[in-house]
Amino acid sequence: MADWPLFEVFIRSKHGLNHKHVGSVHAADRSMAIENARELYTRRNEGVSIWVVPASEITASSPDEKEPLFDPSNDKVYRHASFYKLPKEVGHM
Amino acid sequence: MQNMALKNTALKNMAQKTQAPLTDYLLRLGDNALVLGQRHAQLCGKAPALEEELALMNVGLDLFGQARNWLGYAAELMVADLVTDNIDADHLAFRRDAQDFRNLLITEQPNGDFADTIGRQFLFDAWHVHLLDGLAGSSDPRIAEVAAKSLKEATYHLRRSSEWVIRLGDGTEESHTRMQRALDNLWQFTGELLQVDEIDQAMIEAGIAPDPETIAARWKATVEEVLEEATLERPSYDAWMYTGGKVGHHTEHLGFLLAEMQYLPRAYPDATVW
Amino acid sequence: MYAQLVETGSKKLKTLDEMGPEERQFQERINDEIKIEPKNWMPDAYRKTLIRQISQHAHSEIVGMLPEGNWLTRAPTLKRKLQLMAKIQDEAGHGLYLYSAMETLGADRDEEIDKLHDGRAKYSSIFNYPTLNWADMGTIGWLVDGAAIVNQVPLQRTSYGPYARAMIRVCKEESFHQRQGYQILLTMMQEGTDDQKAMVQDSINRFWWPSLMMFGPSDENSPNSAQSMAWKIKRHSNDELRQRFLDQTVPQLELLGCTAPDPDLKYNQETGHYEFGEIDWQEFFDVVKGNGPCNRERIEARRSAIDNGAWVREAAVAYAAKRQHRAA
Numbered sequence: 001m002a003d004w005p006l007f008e009v010f011i012r013s014k015h016g017l018n019h020k021h022v023g024s025v026h027a028a029d030r031s032m033a034i035e036n037a038r039e040l041y042t043r044r045n046e047g048v049s050i051w052v053v054p055a056s057e058i059t060a061s062s063p064d065e066k067e068p069l070f071d072p073s074n075d076k077v078y079r080h081a082s083f084y085k086l087p088k089e090v091g092h093m
Numbered sequence: 094m095q096n097m098a099l100k101n102t103a104l105k106n107m108a109q110k111t112q113a114p115l116t117d118y119l120l121r122l123g124d125n126a127l128v129l130g131q132r133h134a135q136l137c138g139k140a141p142a143l144e145e146e147l148a149l150m151n152v153g154l155d156l157f158g159q160a161r162n163w164l165g166y167a168a169e170l171m172v173a174d175l176v177t178d179n180i181d182a183d184h185l186a187f188r189r190d191a192q193d194f195r196n197l198l199i200t201e202q203p204n205g206d207f208a209d210t211i212g213r214q215f216l217f218d219a220w221h222v223h224l225l226d227g228l229a230g231s232s233d234p235r236i237a238e239v240a241a242k243s244l245k246e247a248t249y250h251l252r253r254s255s256e257w258v259i260r261l262g263d264g265t266e267e268s269h270t271r272m273q274r275a276l277d278n279l280w281q282f283t284g285e286l287l288q289v290d291e292i293d294q295a296m297i298e299a300g301i302a303p304d305p306e307t308i309a310a311r312w313k314a315t316v317e318e319v320l321e322e323a324t325l326e327r328p329s330y331d332a333w334m335y336t337g338g339k340v341g342h343h344t345e346h347l348g349f350l351l352a353e354m355q356y357l358p359r360a361y362p363d364a365t366v367w
Numbered sequence: 368m369y370a371q372l373v374e375t376g377s378k379k380l381k382t383l384d385e386m387g388p389e390e391r392q393f394q395e396r397i398n399d400e401i402k403i404e405p406k407n408w409m410p411d412a413y414r415k416t417l418i419r420q421i422s423q424h425a426h427s428e429i430v431g432m433l434p435e436g437n438w439l440t441r442a443p444t445l446k447r448k449l450q451l452m453a454k455i456q457d458e459a460g461h462g463l464y465l466y467s468a469m470e471t472l473g474a475d476r477d478e479e480i481d482k483l484h485d486g487r488a489k490y491s492s493i494f495n496y497p498t499l500n501w502a503d504m505g506t507i508g509w510l511v512d513g514a515a516i517v518n519q520v521p522l523q524r525t526s527y528g529p530y531a532r533a534m535i536r537v538c539k540e541e542s543f544h545q546r547q548g549y550q551i552l553l554t555m556m557q558e559g560t561d562d563q564k565a566m567v568q569d570s571i572n573r574f575w576w577p578s579l580m581m582f583g584p585s586d587e588n589s590p591n592s593a594q595s596m597a598w599k600i601k602r603h604s605n606d607e608l609r610q611r612f613l614d615q616t617v618p619q620l621e622l623l624g625c626t627a628p629d630p631d632l633k634y635n636q637e638t639g640h641y642e643f644g645e646i647d648w649q650e651f652f653d654v655v656k657g658n659g660p661c662n663r664e665r666i667e668a669r670r671s672a673i674d675n676g677a678w679v680r681e682a683a684v685a686y687a688a689k690r691q692h693r694a695a
């Protein structure tokens with residue numbers, strides 16, 4: 001729209017939850033981006049807070065880097081509670 | 094069928110009978126929202142950007158919702174006063190003719206270009222917000238409740254319309270020219286916003302409506318602040334003002350707006366449900 | 368269906384063995400029901416087909432506002448006005464969700480909208496029919512949204528992640544649209560005057576066949592279906608979806624107490640499906656090609672809204688630039 005840049009939109013749907021990416025809007029400036037996001041993504045009472053970020057400001061990991069970035073954490077089973085087997089008598093821990 | 098005839102007679106008599114000032118006051122509030130809402134319905138598919146379609150319709154939805162609340166209350170009072178069969182908000186919206194409408198002239202002005210639309214909205218919002226803020230403290234609990242809910246909506250409307258006035262005023266040369274022209278054309282209808290007649294006076298004395306001086310002062314402050322930031326010139330408060338909407342003397346535009354809006358109930362007077 | 372006759376550029380399906388390593392990996396991912404995300408490698412034809420399909424879908428939502436907008440100013444009660452306005456607003460929103468999904472493929476929204484305005488891009492044939500009476504608002508909700516829902520529900524599982532997620536949102540929000548429409552018709556049929564009942568039947572007569580056409584040509588005349596299904600951007604054939612729609616719709620038609628303008632419509636006890644008469648495909652192709660009753664008006668309405676708004680959008684950009692400049 002005559003060079004209205006793209007903003008990515010993140011909505012906190014309830015208090016206590018993280019902001020979650022929901023999509024994008026076009027807007028001429030940041031406050032318009034907030035308003036446009038409000039009209040588009042919270043028509044049904046879906047939000048308590050909105051973040052907008054110029055899409056050009058987002059740095060994303062590349063799928064090519066998926067293995068070096070994410071596979072190393074795959075075998076660190078000791079980071080998960082279920083790795084530690086304890087006798088039943090200990091109860092819930 | 095018989096019901097309908099009765100209802101229509103009741104409505105015809107309405108103009109002759111002296112209405113309770115409260116009823117008249119509610120019609121003013123309801124008709125403002127209804128008529129301005131209808132102008133938004135006419136904008137559907139014509140917004141200058143797709144994002145604006147949603148925004149304009151949100152304003153329209155808020156206004157129709159407000160109209161339903163105010164007119165619903167007015168209808169209840171009329172039923173009580175006239176001891177007539179049930180009439181409701183829809184009867185008031187779709188079966189009154191222009192002279193029985195009590196909306197401000199500014200609300201019925203045509204959509205024009207986007208500067209006209211936004212200018213009309215801004216001048217109205219800047220008044221509406223302060224009025225609703227006062228009505229939220231009304232001695233009439235039902236009015237206070239509706240006003241408190243509507244105030245949240247109107248506050249957002251004002252935020253948006255102010256921002257647009259500023260963007261257009263301080264945008265390009267063309268947008269500045271258009272915004273200034275819209276403002277100059279609409280200005281003649283602003284006198285009515287601040288005008289106080291007997292109905293208003295009765296409401297103020299009953300503690301139902303807020304002090305008009307305060308509203309006038311706040312309206313002026315809001316308008317001055319926004320226009321200054323928008324680099325727009327404010328026309329004079331002493332300019333000639335066109336009034337009459339509050340007592341049913343409208344501009345030529347209202348008749349056409351109603352002809353369109355009321356078409357179905359008038360073309361099918363026997364239909365009781367839709 | 369909101370996307371009809373989407374060109375895939377593929378005449379013949381490749382087998383896995385005929386694919387290069389990247390494409391093969393891509394196809395296997397699809398076969399395994401793993402979503403394709405914006406930054407994943409994808410064949411150029413997949414990207415282009417999706418852009419075509421999603422933009423067509425988005426254009427349909429936006430153009431679809433117009434036939435309803437035609438009655439918004441004349442809705443007969445405040446309640447109906449609010450419902451219709453909320454529905455039209457949702458349609459604008461759905462158009463925007465879809466454009467947003469499309470832009471993740473690297474497409475530019477303005478460019479795609481230009482294609483709509485100069486006739487290069489298609490949109491659903493259904494919106495080229497005029498809305499001539501109030502009952503059309505009911506019929507559009509019931510039949511047109513009903514047909515769209517039958518098409519869109521499986522698209523929630525489509526292979527491209529952003530499209531699937533947009534469809535989930537759309538489907539969730541659209542659930543009230545069809546009910547709203549049917550209720551308009553039911554109210555008039557059950558409690559209305561003879562005039563209102565006639566209005567309903569007239570509306571069904573006009574929208575019945577165009578609604579069935581929404582699913583697109585029958586399978587044997589749908590050369591792009593095989594590729595779209597292999598890519599899982601289409602999950603069921605046109606005829607299958609049309610039949611599903613018809614089977615759920617006919618009992619609703621009977622409940623209204625109305626009839627379909629199809630003397631051949633009948634229930635087949637053996638198959639458990641409704642059979643219907645011959646669709647006038649010539650009409651369908653005419654309308655898709657731009658020769659429907661309202662094609663020119665609809666495009667002109669969209670184009671003039673965007674053209675007349677150019678100075679507004681420019682002003683907003685100019686103001687944003689000034690403000691940024693002042694802040695710097």
